[in-house]
Amino acid sequence: MNPASTDPASTDPGAPVIELDGLRREFVVRSGRGLRRSRRVVAAVDGITATVRAGESVGYIGANGAGKSTTIKMLTGILVPTSGRVRTCGFEPVPQRTQLARRIGVVFGQRSQLWWDLPLRDSFDILAAIHRIPADRARPRIDQLVEGLELGALLATPVRQLSLGERMRGEVAAALVHRPALLVLDEPTIGLDMISKERLRQFLVAERAEQGTTLLLTTHDMSDIERLCDRVLVVDHGRIAYDGSLEGLGERVAMERVLVVDLAEPRPPLELSSARHERSELDGARQRFAFAPDRTTAAQVLAEIAGQAEIRDLRITEPAIEDIVRTLYTGR
């Protein structure tokens, strides 16, 4: 037999890596007590159809409980769909779990894949062995990941002693030891500081450029999507609410950032041409201005405010996924 036949998902650009067709997953929710107990069937994923092709980088976003994690569990072989079809790297995830596991790398931001009491280095060696990669082939790859994620100084440290940012870099390296065709990151930047987030993003950009890894990413941080993804899937109540480019999403919803300024003294709402006054707090000593980053910059808005009042402090907030989803239906 042709060796390629054991490897149905070649990494040819354009080959489907994830195929979801009418994917649905129900859960039984029991509530109440005693005689009043009731049983209710809830669809966490309610008919999702989408295809992700090799080399794509897809951001999968939605509010908490929208169905993101359930979808990820179905396409990584943890959960069976109630109905519909899912294929990942050409495999049926649950029945062909072990074959699939050798083609994908998964990072769950909220839980560790590493052995907490072992030095980071040992975790990598064990994972290579679990993927049946001989040491002489695993070594150069591990070295490459250690360098790319700046883990060199941490290799001898037991995982339990790593900071969250350090551990997360370790998790990403662990998921990539076997050069998976598909990397699934579930909230990889949750709880990380700005520098750790940025390091991780830089690495992922470089890694994808070099290996052509397909990426599926869930996140609450729109900057992750901006930096890493060329396509966005928005899921809401178990259905796909948007599928397209980030720019396209920006045209349909309010991707506004908000500049919060504390003024030296209370002022009536300031009138700006570059931003919209959202609301005032503390009798006008704190004011919130929404602006579209594609039309103006924070510096411009700031300059305009500074021309009218003395600024004591400021803060910029990112658009919340929940707001994006909400405005998808109502428009800007």
Place this chain on the structure above:
Amino acid sequence: MADPTARVITREAAPELSGWTAFRLLIASRVRAQLTYRANFVINFAGAFVLGLVEFSEIYILLHNTPLLGGLDLLQAALVFALANVGFALADLVVGQVDAIPQHVRMGTLESFLTRPMPLLLQLVTADFQLRRLGRAVFALLVLVVVLVLLRPEPTAATVYLLIATPLWGATIYAGLFVLAGGIQFFIIEGTEFTNAFVYGAGYAGQLPGSVLIAPLRVAFTFVFPATVTAYLPALVILGLPGPGFLPQWLGWCGPLFALTTGLLAALGWRLGVRHYTGAGG
């Protein structure tokens, strides 16, 4: 071979490791981690040893006050205790960790296991392999040696075979019960007490002379949870004693048969449990 491209292909396809390499590495890493804290390990090991001692003293005290327990004297009962305990301790060492399934479900580690190309059971076993559990096996082996020295059974081929094979079949039977209980835990996450009851119940029943159990229990702990097969029945063969009601002595030779059926039941229960967890129904 003459085709030069063929050689390139064979070189690129470097030989894959077998699944055992990962398993060995994992076990080695667990053992190393436990031996790092030497004092801790010694205390835990001694704890397991003492636990065996306490359980044995129960039988010792009983037989110190009455001449016979279920037709066996102290030495004979100690033989049953030792054979059953070596088997149970070995099973506990290898697969005792599966009773931690509810914790793995709650902490989400089980999901991580499912995304690795290694059988789930092997990952569970290696996740918390506890070398200290050897303490109990060591105590049981010690009792076995003392009993054999004092009892001096005729060293026939049958006796030698039964003395060596019984703990191994016993370990297989108890391991099967552990895994079966693990499979059931996927259905009743809050039911560890229930599954522990029949696993540890079987372990306890196995170390007693089967004749002391009332008839229904005696049958249940032979034909449902084959505890008496792990020590009592083979001991009857070694000692040349007749079996009590419902348990003919020749059942002492049936270790492999009971090990096989328990193993099959365990495999089935485990598969159903994992299928239930992934939601395939079962």
